[in-house]
Amino acid sequence: MIIIFERTGGFAGISQRAVIDSSDLSPEEQQALEALLERSGFFDLPPRVTSGEEGVDRFQYLVTVEHGDRKHTVALDEVAVPETLQPLMRKLSLLARRFRSP
Amino acid sequence: MSRHPISCILPPYMLDQIAQNGTPEQRQKAELTATLTAQFRASRLEMAARPSAVPRAPGVAMRQRSVYTANFGSSLPGQLVRAEGAPPSGDAAVDEAYDGSGATYDLYWDVYQRNSIDGSGMRLDSTVHYQQGYDNAFWNGQQMVYGDGDEDLPPAQRLFNRFTISIDVIGHELTHGVTQHTGNLVYSNQPGALNESFSDVFGTLVKQRTLGQTVDQADWLIGAGLFTANVQGVALRSMKEPGTAYNDPVLGKDPQPGHMSDYVNTTSDNGGVHINSGIPNRAFYLTAKEIGGFAWEKAGRIWYVTLRDRIRSTTNFQQAADLTYAVAGELFGANSLEQMAVKNGWAGVGITVGSSSDGDTPQGCLQSVLKAFGIR
Numbered sequence: 285m286i287i288i289f290e291r292t293g294g295f296a297g298i299s300q301r302a303v304i305d306s307s308d309l310s311p312e313e314q315q316a317l318e319a320l321l322e323r324s325g326f327f328d329l330p331p332r333v334t335s336g337e338e339g340v341d342r343f344q345y346l347v348t349v350e351h352g353d354r355k356h357t358v359a360l361d362e363v364a365v366p367e368t369l370q371p372l373m374r375k376l377s378l379l380a381r382r383f384r385s386p
Numbered sequence: 387m388s389r390h391p392i393s394c395i396l397p398p399y400m401l402d403q404i405a406q407n408g409t410p411e412q413r414q415k416a417e418l419t420a421t422l423t424a425q426f427r428a429s430r431l432e433m434a435a436r437p438s439a440v441p442r443a444p445g446v447a448m449r450q451r452s453v454y455t456a457n458f459g460s461s462l463p464g465q466l467v468r469a470e471g472a473p474p475s476g477d478a479a480v481d482e483a484y485d486g487s488g489a490t491y492d493l494y495w496d497v498y499q500r501n502s503i504d505g506s507g508m509r510l511d512s513t514v515h516y517q518q519g520y521d522n523a524f525w526n527g528q529q530m531v532y533g534d535g536d537e538d539l540p541p542a543q544r545l546f547n548r549f550t551i552s553i554d555v556i557g558h559e560l561t562h563g564v565t566q567h568t569g570n571l572v573y574s575n576q577p578g579a580l581n582e583s584f585s586d587v588f589g590t591l592v593k594q595r596t597l598g599q600t601v602d603q604a605d606w607l608i609g610a611g612l613f614t615a616n617v618q619g620v621a622l623r624s625m626k627e628p629g630t631a632y633n634d635p636v637l638g639k640d641p642q643p644g645h646m647s648d649y650v651n652t653t654s655d656n657g658g659v660h661i662n663s664g665i666p667n668r669a670f671y672l673t674a675k676e677i678g679g680f681a682w683e684k685a686g687r688i689w690y691v692t693l694r695d696r697i698r699s700t701t702n703f704q705q706a707a708d709l710t711y712a713v714a715g716e717l718f719g720a721n722s723l724e725q726m727a728v729k730n731g732w733a734g735v736g737i738t739v740g741s742s743s744d745g746d747t748p749q750g751c752l753q754s755v756l757k758a759f760g761i762r
Contacts, residue, residue, distance in 0.1 A: 294522045295555065296609065296622045297660025298637055338573045340562050340581075341524035344655070367460045374519050381545070381636050 285318070289376045290346040293339070293362075302380035309379075317375065321349065324372040329358045339363035345373060447501040449491045450509045453480045456516045456531075463529060464513050479514035479550045483532060486556030487512055490592045493557070494564070497595075497682055498690045503563035510560065514550060523549035525562035535612070544614045545637065552611045557592030558585040569697025576702040578659035583666035584693055586625060591682040601674045601681050607631065625671045628664030644668045646703070646736035665735045666703060673710075673731030677724055684724050688714045704741070707732040711739040 285306040292299045306314045321327075326349060342362040349356055365373065449470060455477075456464035467480045474481045487510040494500040502508045511529035520533025532555075535546030549555050562585050565571055571581035586608050594604045608631075609622035619632020619640070628642035642664030643649055649665065652658045674685035688710055696709040711728050718724035729739050 292654040293656065293660065295524065295549070295558070295660075296522070296612070297641070297655055298622075299641070299654065337527070339524070340526075340573055341522065341559070343522065370460065370517055374517075377521075378519075378539075384636060384638075 285314075285349065285351040287350075287376065287379075288346075288348040289380045291343050291373075291377055291380065293342060293344045295341040300377060300380040301385045302383040303385055304376070304379045304383045308383065317379075318351075320372045320375055321351070324369050326358070326369075326372065327354055327356050329356070329360075331358060333358060333360040333364050335361060335364035337361075337363045343373075347376065447495055447507060449488055449502075450507065451484055451487050451491075452509060452511050453483045454511065454513045455480065456513050458515050458518045458534075460517055462513055462516075462526065462531065463511055464515075467514075477514070479532060479534065479548050482548075482550035482553075483512035483514050483530070483556065486550065486553045486592070487530070487560060489553060489596050490557045490560045490588075493588070493592050493595055493682065498687065500564070500690075500694075503560060504567045508563075512556075514548075521546040521549075523555050523559055525559045525566075527566065530556065530559040536614070541614075542616070545617050547612055547614060549612065552593075552609050553596060554586075554589035554593040554608055554610075555612070556589070558589035558608070561585040561588040564588070565693065565697075568694045569701065570699045571697060571701060572699045573656055573659060575657035575659075576662070577700050578656050579662035580666055580697070580701060580703065580706055582659045582663035583670070584689070586623065586663060586667050587670050587686070587689055590625060591686050594680070595682050599680075601678055604681065606671055623660075623664065623667070625664075625667040628668055642667075644735065665737075666706060669707070669731045669735045669737070671731075672734040673727045676727035676730055684718070685727070688717060688724065688728060691717065703737055707737045707739045 287304040287306075289302050289304060290300065306317065309317065326347075339361055344362065345358075345360040345365070347358050347360070360369070360373075451468075451470045452463075452466060453468040453475075454462075454464040455467050456462065467477065468475045468484050474484075491502060491510060494502070502510065512532065513529060514532045514534075516531045516533050518534075519536060519538040521535050523530070523532045525531075532549045534548045536544035537548060562581070565581055565584055569581075569584075571577040571584075573581055590604070590606065590608060593599075597603075605621075606626035607621035607624055610620060612622060613619050613632070617632065617637060618634040619637070621631045623640070623642060624631045628644035629640050631640040631642075633639045641650065641661050643662060644664050645668075646665060650658045650661045652661070655661060670685060670689060673688075674681035677684050692706070692710045692713045696713060697706070701709070707728075711725060711732070714722070714725040714728040732739055
């Protein structure tokens with residue numbers, strides 16, 4: 285499984301960009317990540333998850349997941365991200381620190 | 387750009403000259419001008435005196451702070467922990483949010499006679515412990531919200547502390563509320579970067595005033611204290627030297643420009659609102675440094691009056707430069723030290739005041755008023 289993760293905005297304005305290859309993760313981490321993806325319903329999300337609100341100091345995400353024969357890309361505004369997605373976004377952000385793309 | 391007559395001051399002795407030496411028609415117009423300029427002066431004094439466009443709430447202006455905890459979830463505002471007047475809770479995030487919003491209220495009231503975010507004593511609500519491992523803070527249109535940074539990770543892995551730890555973060559978020567109720571700058575591209583900059587400006591003024599720092603004593607850093615020792619960086623942003631706040635193997639390098647020639651054209655971050663804010667931030671720093679003393683007294687006043695009275699939702703950098711220059715002239719006099727500092731501050735970031743092309747050739751005050759009354 286390959287995840288391309290991008291996070292921009294936020295108070296700090298620090299961009300994160302990473303390519304996360306699950307084969308670089310431990311088996312436990314891989315399992316936990318797959319479980320998070322399923323629980324969050326990632327593959328059922330529309331291509332854009334936004335609201336009409338101006339998200340002052342909020343994050344913007346661009347996430348692509350390629351898993352087996354499934355490939356899905358979602359652009360998300362934090363303002364519109366439901367609670368169910370938060371744990372996944374946090375996990376991906378932490379993984380992005382390890383697998384940062386220059 | 388031609389000067390609107392209301393921005394001009396036509397000295398009475400010039401009107402006297404016209405009244406003495408002009409044609410009958412010019413004398414009549416000079417008398418009319420004298421009456422109107424007196425009205426303009428009275429109107430300007432009134433505008434400078436009022437704290438907001440909304441009538442002041444009755445009674446004494448006072449802080450009404452409430453600090454809530456979201457208990458590491460997402461529901462807002464969450465559970466009330468500390469109400470106005472209550473003693474310290476012992477929870478660092480709660481007490482920092484309480485103290486910081488108080489200090490921000492005090493800057494706006496004591497120095498600028500603004501009664502809270504909306505000018506009418508609006509409550510100051512903060513929620514702390516938002517989500518788990520939330521490395522951010524924001525203003526949601528009604529309240530401030532703060533995360534705990536990386537406090538969910540082992541210390542060796544932490545990059546961010548809790549976001550209430552820096553008082554300028556609190557001032558920054560509250561100022562988003564002030565901007566919403568005044569200039570209401572759209573949160574994208576140059577207006578958005580201005581929006582961000584006003585928040586950094588007044589955020590840092592809250593910090594400087596709390597510490598009693600002059601422009602030379604201040605560090606002009608935003609979010610100093612947010613990074614842990616695991617990060618190669620001193621702060622999130624530097625108003626003094628944009629682009630130098632951090633350079634870290636994990637977080638990357640501070641991307642801020644400090645000059646228009648380095649303006650970042652991007653679609654990320656709503657058109658780079660946290661990136662290009664470096665340019666107006668440095669313009670304010672240069673202005674305040676040239677004026678000297680306490681930055682909130684003169685430079686901050688120019689910026690505050692501009693935000694309150696002149697900024698529009700689509701104001702760009704050039705227009706903001708022209709507006710701060712005009713306001714400085716009104717508050718401190720044409721060609722005053724303060725007005726020159728504003729001009730030099732913007733010049734330092736590559737923006738020349740008065741150089742926006744509106745079609746007209748630039749006109750000074752005398753020409754503009756005379757033209758308005760058909761004398762030229």
